[in-house]
Amino acid sequence: DAGVIQSPRHEVTEMGQEVTLRCKPISGHNSLFWYRQTMMRGLELLIYFNNNVPIDDSGMPEDRFSAKMPNASFSTLKIQPSEPRDSAVYFCASSYRLAGGPGNYEQYFGPGTRLTVT
């Protein structure tokens, strides 16, 4: 199993540019999560999907952030326009949740994308 795959691993961009982060979850998993890691707040959940449907996007900082999951094997997180304060490590994670079952337990994380906005 390849695990959760994220690309790119590193992204350096200038303020105002559009940034797209990509994630391929573990095959068979039906929940996908986007997190942002900062020193002050640790791992913040931005948004999560269940069966490709966004369930909770309350963690998305503002309208500049958007996420999509067009199918079970791919998701994107887009920042447009990017700002220096968006610099962080962004993680994607996936898990399997039984329909009507309890909430997600163990989540499997990708290696992260380190974003630097200058």
Add this chain to the structure above:
Amino acid sequence: DQQVKQNSPSLSVQEGRISILNCDYTNSMFDYFLWYKKYPAEGPTFLISISSIKDKNEDGRFTVFLNKSAKHLSLHIVPSQPGDSAVYFCAAKDDNQGGKLIFGQGTELSVKP
């Protein structure tokens, strides 16, 4: 509003000694707790968990203790090894919040040989 807090950003321990990492939470509806370990340039990996109906769970050198009345959990590593040096995140789950995990800020553990 941090529902899960790890108040110690770092901890240094001698090899062979016990490492104790602490975590406090504010939401009494949390029903499941997890610890994740993160090495540099890698994503967090699951380490150990505990249900709110228990007060202790042990897995080899790792033991998690839960004190519901104090809303506190801790991770004990005995004996500590240099390979345990990493950032440790505690996380809590609340099905009333859609079952998502709420993470703390992390504690960086350094085990000195």
